[in-house]
Amino acid sequence: MPIRILDPGLVAQIAAGEVVERPASVVKELVENALDAGASRIEVETEGGGRRRIRVADDGCGIPAAEVPLAFARHATSKLSSAEDLFRVTTLGFRGEALAAIAAVARVICRTRAPEEALGTELRIEGGKILEQRPIARPPGTEMIVEDLFFNTPARLKFLKGEGAERRQIDLWITRYALAYPHIHFILRHNGREIFSLPAAREPRHRFVALYGAELGDALLEVAEETDGIRVYGWISPPGVDRPDRQELVFFVNGRWVQDRMLPAAVLQAYHTLLPSGRYPWAFLWVELPPEQVDVNVHPAKIEVRFRDPDGIFRAVQRAVHRALRESAPVPVFQTVETSGRTPLISARPAPTRSEDLLGAPAEESSSPGLPPLRVIGQIQASYIIAEGPDGLYLLDQHAAHERVLYEALQARRQEGPLPSQPLLQPVLIDVLPEEMSLLEEHRDLLEELGFRIEPFGPRTVRLQAVPAVLSTEAILSVFQDLLFDLRESRRPVEGALEARLIRSICKRAAVKAGQVLSVEQMQHLVQALERCAxxxxxxxxxxxILRFPIGQLARQFGREE
Structure with missing residues (x-):
């Protein structure tokens, strides 16, 4: 087949495929245009999951009559005037591709009016060709109607999912932007049925409660921090309020909803010892920084960004989330009734803290909420410690509590230098795989700083000569197997993540076990050490x-008046 220049209509359809992947893509682009136009009210209506009809109407600045046809030309935009503007984009749209891409694969009706003009304009386009333009009477703003999406590219229709799935994608986009712009009234309808109408909210949290409910809204912790020109704010869930997936790790960069791998990693790094394996927090975070510090011209869909200083952004988000967790997270409350199948939420009442160092030396006073002073009552099944506090009954998992105490103690010691090590009276010979031998050699310095002394003893054998002093000799082989697993699973980890993972494994093996009988003195010592944890x-x-049983809840369970 000879080389030839493609037909302009085919070129337009190919370009449209990069911008318009599905009905939700159309909704996204039209809503972003409405936001850029300064709208205070945006209505979105769909039929047939958006394949049959999409309508987006706003009360923004509209389009002057003379510029309406130009708005549907490729690479026509009012948001850029020079190449320099591309590196300081402050609007959601800027590429001048969306309207042309939509018009190339659908039948479009545009009705618009600029406030300074007496009459509006109606433009009809089919498959990229203008059919009619005429003046009309209408209020200021713009109404876009997109019908028969992909009517001229039937192969694209085969890749769309069912109506319900496409509708859910539209819901997702509108929900995200309704959350990002709480001062704007959003209305969403599907097949004539109103899904929600969200009037402008006085406080961003009010919009969040309207979308996600008061139960979750009341439980979330506020994040607010600004350093080095980077502002991070929003809400995160406390420990104990989590999900089985990452879907609600939501980020807005300068008002734009973005899907980025680094930002969720920063949040999870802040939570790294606070969530069970396979569980994820809720996080709704806004990142604001000078526009020249972020490149939004990465992909035609404009959902990916590139930061000039990604490490600085990572540190800012991780630090802001970690500070919010330390300063705001309350003690979990046991609930006897779960509603709507949701994970039980937690009390938002902070408790006083203790300020002694874990090893008994004085420490700086902490403003973060911790545990009140507790009096040990006894032990259940040689696994759980019962204690009394000023506001109710507390139940502690002795193994988990001791793990936390050891973890913070070892982390504090690491700030001062290598962890204490104990030589083994009889070195242990252990066979390893070639890959594991390489990993041990690669991380030899780190392992020595954590208290392990390991030497090669043949091509596939190592000699373990010393282990961290906190370990008992019975746990040596188990810890070594955990160590090898952590090294295999932590290839090129985030800085500090491998060390923290190894310390967690050490603490898991060194902590008291479930089923281990403790004296009252030992239990009180453990509880006091946990009280002093950050x-x-x-x-x-x-x-x-730990779980807390408020005194009022106990009274209700026994039929007493509070």
Whole structure:
């Protein structure tokens, strides 16, 4: 087949495929145009999951009559005037591709009016060709109607999912932007049925409660921090309020909803000892920074960004989330009734803290909420400690609590230098795989700083000569197997993540076990050490260490008046 220049209509359809992947893409582009136009009210209506009809109407600045046909030309935009503007984009749209791409694969009706003009304009386009333009009477703003999406590219229709799935994608986009712009009234309808009408909210949290409910809204912790020109704010869930997936890790960069791998990693790094394996927090975070510090011209869909200083952004988000967790997370409350199948939420009442160092030396006073002073009552099944506090009954998992105490103690010691090590009276010979031998050699310095002394003893054997002093000799082989697993699973980890993972494994093996009988003195010592922890609510692996039974709840369960 000879080389030839493609037909302009085919070129337009190919370009449209990069911008318009599905009905939700059309909704996204039209809503972003409405936001850029300064709208205070945006209506979105769909039929047939958006394949049959999409309508987006706003009360923004509209389009002057003379510019309406030009708005549907490729690479026509009012948002850029020079190449320099591309590196300081402050609007959601800027590429001048969306309207042309939509018009190339659908039948479009545009009705618009600029406030300074007496009459509006109606433009009809089919498959990229203008059919009619005429003046009409209408209020200021713009109404876009997109019908028969992909009517001229039937192969594209085969890749769309069912109506319900396409409708859910539209719901997702509108929900995200309704959350990002709480001062704007959003209305969403599907097949004539109103899904929601969200009037402008005085406070951003009010919009969140309207979308997600008061139960979750009341439980979330506020994030607010600004450093080095980077502002991070929003809400996150406390330990104990989590999900089985990452879907609600939501980020807005300068008002734009983005899907980025680094930002969720920063949040999860802040939670890394507070969530069980396979569980994820709720996070709704806004990142604001100078526009020249972020490149939004990465993909035609404009949902990916590139930061000039990605490490600085990572640190800012991680630090802001970690500070909110330390300063705001309350003690989990046991609930006897779960509503609507949701994960039980937690009390938002902070408790006083203790300020002694874990090893008994004085420490700086902490403003973060911790545990009140507790009096040990006894032990259940040689696994759980019962204690009394000023506001109710507390139940502690002795293994998880001791893990947390050891973890914070070892982390504090690491700030001062290598962890104490104990030589083995009889070195242990262990066979390893070639890959594991390489990993041990690669991380030899780190392992020595954590208290392990390991030497090669043949091509596939190592000699373990010393282990961290906190370990008992019975746990040596188990810890070594955990160590090898952590090294295999942590290839090129985030800085500090491998060390923290190894310390967690050490603590898991060194902590008292479930089924181990403790004396009252030992239990009281453990409880007091947990009281002094900075984050006492979970073990380093994210499991709860403690539950609280408020005195009022106990009174109700026994039929007493509060």
């Amino acid at each position: 984050m006492p609510w979970t073990c380093p692996h994210g499991r709860p260490t």
